[in-house]
Structure formats: C-alpha cells, structure tokens
Amino acid sequence: MAFTRTLAALVQGGSRQRLMSISICPARNIISFNEPLRPKSMPEVMEALKSYVGYVGDVKGAHEKLPKTQEELPTRSMLDSYDECIIPVSTSLTTQKSHTSGQGFVRFGRILEDMDEFAVWLSYRHLQYPGLSFGVPMPVIIVTALVDSIHSEDMEIKPQHDLKLRGHISWVGKTSMEVTMELLALLPGQAKHLVNAKFVMVAMRANSSITVAVNKLLPRNEEEQTIFNEGAANVAQRKKFQASGILKQPPNHEERDLLHKLFLEDFDPETYILKSDECPAGAVWMSDARLTNVVICQPESENLYNKVFGGFLMRNAFELAWSTAYILSGRRPKTYHTADIWFRKPVELGSLLHYEAQVVYSRENFMQLNVNATVIKPDKGTKEITNVFHFTFCLDGNSPAPRVVPRSYPGKLECFVHDPFVRAESKHAQLASKHTLCLAAPALYNATGLPHFCLNLKAFS
Structure with missing residues (x-):
C-alpha cells in the first residue's frame, strides 16, 4: 500500500507532531453501505462459520464437486461479502474482561484474534460453489496467508464504547482473496474510525495443501474499481519487493x-x-x-x-x-x-x-x-x-x-x-x-x- 508521505519526508519537513497526524491507509478503502443491517456478535460469527464449515471431517466426496477452473464459478461483488460485527467491550462484562488490559485499554492482541476470525467469515461469504448445499460442511478451508497491514496512530482505546468490525473482499486472484476491514468505536450518534486492516486469505481443499479456485470479483462502480485496483497494486508491490x-x-x-x-x-x-x-x-x-x-x-x-x-x-x-x-x-x-x-x-x-x-x-x-x-x-x-x-x-x-x-x-x-x-x-x-x-x-x-x-x-x- 502506498503511503501518502514517507517518514523521511516528514522528518525533513518538520515536527514529530506532523508525523503523528498522517494517514497511512487511504481514507476510502471500504465500500459505502447504507442498507439496514443487524451486525452479528463474535459468537454469532463463529456459529455462522460452523454452518459453512462444521468441524472438518470426511469431505472426500464433496471434493469431486469443486470446480476445476475459476471460469466455472459465478462472479461475486464486494457487496456479497460485506458484513459487520460488534465487539461489546462496553456492554458485555465477559468481553470487557477478556479484551481489557491491566492498564485499562482494549487489548490489541484480542483485536487481532477478532479480525482473523472475521476475515475468515467474510471470505466464506464471498465463496459460492454450484452444487454445494448451504449447511453442509464445505470441502474448502480458508487460511490466513498474510496480514498485509493494520494501521492505527493511536490504539489506546478505552472500553467505554462497543467496537464494530466491518469489511468485505476487496481483491481476488485465482485462489487468494484480499480482505479489507475497518474497526470503529460506536460513540453516541456516530461511529469513530480507529483501525484499517488488510488480510490475504487463501482457499484450500479440506484435509490437504491443494489450493482451490475462488469466485472472481466484479467491481460494480467507480468506488469499487478504485478499491479493487488498490488491491491489485498491493499484490504487484509485494512481488516487486520480493524480487x-x-x-x-x-x-x-x-x-x-x-x-x-x-x-x-x-x-x-x-x-x-x-x-x-x-x-x-x-x-x-x-x-x-x-x-x-x-x-x-x-x-x-x-x-x-x-x-x-x-x-x-x-x-x-x-x-x-x-x-x-x-x-x-x-x-x-x-x-x-x-x-x-x-x-x-x-x-x-x-x-x-x-x-x-x-x-x-x-x-x-x-x-x-x-x-x-x-x-x-x-x-x-x-x-x-x-x-x-x-x-x-x-x-x-x-x-x-x-x-x-x-x-x-x-x-x-x-x-x-x-x-x-x-x-x-x-x-x-x-x-x-x-x-x-x-x-x-x-x-x-x-x-x-x-x-x-x-x-x-x-x-x-
């Protein structure tokens, strides 16, 4: 992901206060969503995942129903995978205890756990394989390959308000998906942006190390095309750096x-x-x-x-x-x-x-x-x-x-x-x-x- 400024330019230009005010992630990397939606809780996300996956068992027969190529799969949109999830650090005593540090701040390590689980959920929402029935364990597992970036200029979050994760698939390759997420604090009457995150997930056959084709992502408008292009640029940049x-x-x-x-x-x-x-x-x-x-x-x-x-x-x-x-x-x-x-x-x-x-x-x-x-x-x-x-x-x-x-x-x-x-x-x-x-x-x-x-x-x- 390209920075709006480099640290070097900021130091050459002046004070550290200017450094602390920059935004590394783009202002718009989540699609606009204005439709009514009841956000899930993290336990609900886990239960929903079980309906897609179950605990991996004997799925050899289902492997035969998997497509051989990406062209056999229907295209999907960013809206298809979009979802929201509440982390009740303020209203749930159990969550507050598990997510609050001894210093009284929300534990970033717990947020990493929630993001990883939510990224898997969004990935399954994107997948659609003809011939596989909903509620039957899918012969596909989603694994986290890379956390590309998680940025926050101030992660000292007090558990005074519940948090909300929202996100969707923002780019798709042949077997991998980029998941873009945003963490918000639910203040009275408004939602305050806290964190941007990008994960790269890979689809694999259950009980094997063979990758599986995923549905293509079709941008519907200029906003989605910009987000998709950014994801493609991230992939190109990673490959160039490795080379x-x-x-x-x-x-x-x-x-x-x-x-x-x-x-x-x-x-x-x-x-x-x-x-x-x-x-x-x-x-x-x-x-x-x-x-x-x-x-x-x-x-x-x-x-x-x-x-x-x-x-x-x-x-x-x-x-x-x-x-x-x-x-x-x-x-x-x-x-x-x-x-x-x-x-x-x-x-x-x-x-x-x-x-x-x-x-x-x-x-x-x-x-x-x-x-x-x-x-x-x-x-x-x-x-x-x-x-x-x-x-x-x-x-x-x-x-x-x-x-x-x-x-x-x-x-x-x-x-x-x-x-x-x-x-x-x-x-x-x-x-x-x-x-x-x-x-x-x-x-x-x-x-x-x-x-x-x-x-x-x-x-x-």
Missing part, C-alpha cells in the same frame, strides 16, 4: 554508504583498531535487544480445522513484542503499525512454539520489532519457522528510543532494511515505498545471522 530483496540483489549505492557508516562507528581513527566490543553510550547491542518465550499449543486454541488458531499466534507474538519494547525502553509502547505477518505453515495442536522478539531498528521515539515463531520437535531434534511478525511501536514522551547497534553483517543489513531515510532516498524508493519505519520490510535474518525462509508469492495469485 528486489537483499537475498536476491546486493546492497545498492545508498545501502553500501550506510554499511560504511556503520563500519566507521566501530573503527577508532586514532588507533586503527576495531572497537566492536564497546557498545556506544546510551545504546544497546541488537543481539541483546530481544526476548523469547515458549508456548504449548493446547486444544483450547483450536480453530475449525483442528489446527492452532491464527489469531492466537498473532496475539502471543504481539504481546511478546510489546513486552520487549517496554523492557528495553522503560516506557510504555503504543501500537502504531502491524505489517507483513506471514503464515508459512499451520501449527499443529500440541506443538512447542518458540517465540523470539527482536528489536531491529529505532528512530526518534519509534521502535521496530520482528518476532519469529518456530515449532520445536524435541523428539526429532528439528526446528521450523512457521510465522514471522512485524510491529512498530511509538513510545510515550518525546525523548528518543534506545539506539540499537548491530554487531554483525546480517544485523547491519537488518538495520538499513528498516531505515526509512536510506530507503526513501534510494533510486529503488518506489519498490521500497512500504518500508518506512511504520511498515518495515520483512526481516531477512534471525539473531543467529541465518536467513529466514523466502516465501513464494505465486501461492497468493
């Missing part, structure tokens, strides 16, 4: 300049001796700016497909990232942006899931954190990364965040990948327009210096 990433191309001129600058910071010009063992005053080594946690994935976190619920994975990753930023800075972090959350593989129930949160960049009072989720199998002696998460936090107050200093070449690559000033001035800035501090590029290396997986975006065609 131009550090694992595919060497550092460019501006990136080499930054590497040299980082080298000089480790070099004593008087003695000609590297001082890599000395961390600059007021800074912290990148390798020390991290926290880890291990979670046992119990059946209570099960989704409809007998796997671990994706929202549960996101909530745990976010809370570890938030804690890391808090401990390192000593100031309470405010959620500013969430982006590029990749779901590489489903996580099985009973898995030992190791989370590692790493601060990879800081600038002014902003901190960028990456979290890796790895399934560990002690009996087999194996480890496999299943998810990667990226979060941007804004710290309380005006004093800068602790500076994070890389010690290794991979760490320095991480640093300039997340440096908005270098990326904005690069001749490749158009390809890297997403990668300001507010929406950083995917992490390329973990703390050991080993490259992460490189996900094939063709799966999201």
